[in-house]
Amino acid sequence: MRTIAHLSDLHFGKSDDRVAEAVLADLAVRRPSLVVISGDLVQRARRSHFHAAREFLARLPAPWLAVAGNHDIPAYNLLARFTAPFHNYRHYITPDLNPFMNDGEIAVLGINTARPLIINFAHGRINRDQIGRIEATFRTIPSTVFKILVTHHPFLTPPEVSGKSLLGRARLALPALESCGVDLLLAGHFHRGFHGDLADLHPRVERSILIAHAATTTSTRLRNEPNSYNFITIAPPGVSIEERAWTGNGFITVEHSHYTRSRHGWLRV
Ligand SMILES: [Fe+2]
Ligand SMILES: [Fe+2]
Numbered sequence: 001m002r003t004i005a006h007l008s009d010l011h012f013g014k015s016d017d018r019v020a021e022a023v024l025a026d027l028a029v030r031r032p033s034l035v036v037i038s039g040d041l042v043q044r045a046r047r048s049h050f051h052a053a054r055e056f057l058a059r060l061p062a063p064w065l066a067v068a069g070n071h072d073i074p075a076y077n078l079l080a081r082f083t084a085p086f087h088n089y090r091h092y093i094t095p096d097l098n099p100f101m102n103d104g105e106i107a108v109l110g111i112n113t114a115r116p117l118i119i120n121f122a123h124g125r126i127n128r129d130q131i132g133r134i135e136a137t138f139r140t141i142p143s144t145v146f147k148i149l150v151t152h153h154p155f156l157t158p159p160e161v162s163g164k165s166l167l168g169r170a171r172l173a174l175p176a177l178e179s180c181g182v183d184l185l186l187a188g189h190f191h192r193g194f195h196g197d198l199a200d201l202h203p204r205v206e207r208s209i210l211i212a213h214a215a216t217t218t219s220t221r222l223r224n225e226p227n228s229y230n231f232i233t234i235a236p237p238g239v240s241i242e243e244r245a246w247t248g249n250g251f252i253t254v255e256h257s258h259y260t261r262s263r264h265g266w267l268r269v
Helices: 017-030 047-058 078-083 087-092 128-139 170-179
Strands: 002-007 034-038 064-067 100-102 106-110 146-150 184-187 194-197 210-213 228-235 238-246 251-262 265-268
Touching (some): 002 017, 034 184, 064 106, 128 146
Antiparallel strands (some): 194 210
């Protein structure tokens, strides 16, 4: 069994210090096996913002794995944006933009979808090399290992959020996700929590793949939802997703969903 605390959209520089302290206190009690942060660690890619994010990461009570989001590259400093977009992220957070870990029970791959040369700064993209990397990484890992892919931009726009996917070339990547046996997709960006089965929600997908989007864990930029994170328990053939939300006084579980893997794919039980 493994437990993952899935945090997202921390937005240090525009975050709530009380909430950040409460998350650390909650994680210290719940002791996840791994913390995943699905992008937008900072608000403006400034050194002071990244410094605060690094201090937060240093206090996590578990190993962590992070990917960058669109806010982690400079928006207004165009020289930095176009010449060294990930300079501060690499320096303060991690030099590895596509991190990977495999402990024999779970294999987790992060893929960087943030792009400096995109017309709409908020959107993201996945490229052919990254799709190849996903396939090459997961194809060789046995199906007994639970395979998790982390991106900032989701492959699927949640039904309640109108509009197309914000992830360029997502359609190109979907067959690869199916063929190499990805079990779970983790993402953020919308600042709204969501989970479900990609096969139920996307007409092009046949393989049952769980998806979980985390809302913003510590940002003050809320989208009609409280700050929260997902606490995911992986105990094959079951997976549970708990939404731990900020009440103004601490974090509590506001939703707890269970899925089990059957011959027909993921079943919500
Ligand atoms: Fe965000
Ligand atoms: Fe974002």
